[in-house]
Amino acid sequence: MSNLSPATVLVAIQRLAEAGRHEVSSSEVVRATHGSSATVRRHLDALCASGQLVRIGQARATRYRLTESASAGQAAATEESPTVPSPVWSPAAVELGRKLDLPLGAREPVTYRREFVENYVPNQSSLMPPDLAEELYREGRLHEQQPAGTYARKVLEQLLIDLSWSSSRLEGNRYTLLATEELFRRGTAGSDTDAVMLLNHKTAIEFLVEAVPLQGLSIPLVRNLHAVLMQDLLADTDALGAIRKKVVNISDTVYVPTQVPALLEGMLETILAKARLTKNPVEAAFFLWVNLAYLQPFEGGNKRTSRLAANIPLMLYNCSPLSFLDVDPRDYAKAVLGVYEFLDVSRAVDLFAWTYRRSIRKYAVVLESMSAPNPLRLRYREHLSEAIGLVVRDRISAQAAVMELGLTEDQAPGFQAMLLDELKKLEVFNCARYRLTLTATQAWIDAGRPH
Incomplete structure (x- = not known):
């Protein structure tokens, strides 16, 4: 590729190192630069010969890393010119960016093209390079067998803040991350629409964690997701989920979505059906993210619905959630506009892969920070859910629940103390782990936590 040089290869490796990938394979560099394998390997050899890279391993295990001098030079450049984190854009993405930088009057108006979905054949077609989707799946999945939704449940408290804040920020929300945390502790929005947006995100994520393992990727699930996200934000309440x-x-675009309700409904069904058939959950997540935003099936909130819906396949396959951490709104806008106007996913692929890797690293650390499971908790796991359900839903005392389940101290040592401790900690934002609805939990809290 004519515009690929040793310097651009080196910059790509430096960006990958900034993102935490200090040793990279040639195939990773090929993906980051969109160059040919032969050209990239030639430039890698030249950079090793010049002392800017070190080659480690052999054959398929070969990896490249920056030398100390190259790393120091990059660090110095960063200190002199601090930049907001951003993806390494491929040449195709850079060219797409140039097209989108043209004034609106110089861009050709376009409308929805259904063949973008209809020509897609699950597990044969792909919007994301298949090797990249496979690599991200291997990096992001839980390796042990667990019920669907386990990963998201484990990191739920952090995910609620990350995804709610990141997604709302992309909609122009003014809350800081710290203010979002305080809002979630307070739990009330008043008449502040930014607060309503954030609290709706929180409720929607809790809904997904509860509903996805039971319902899978279904039309009612996605429509309910929209209704929760947009509650009190649309003037017409009949439009919620409709x-x-x-x-x-x-x-800021020349794209005009289709205005035919029958086509919108039919294409939404097709999009979900094809995503359900897609075996790689990362490809399915990307497919949903791109196509729900492109279709615009709802009156408002389509992009935020697409961001949360992208997490559904990841939840089903116990992969790290996608929270769009650190995404610049301008980068995001160009990624979706590239699809809207040119059906070009090059910027969307670069952005998605970059932010999903950041999510993978973030939630891997969250998992590592958790202490080893309490053997007593594992032993009483199901009994604890039953007992808490009796207290919250049926409003019987903790003592009565223990007696009803035959879990008195002589029969189940330590169980009652654990039950009382969990009831103190129970909130609407963590009730899903005990198969409780938000409504029932809030009603129990409002009643003064009777137990």
């Missing part, structure tokens, strides 16, 4: 019948216009 396929839109009104015209929508998107600012």
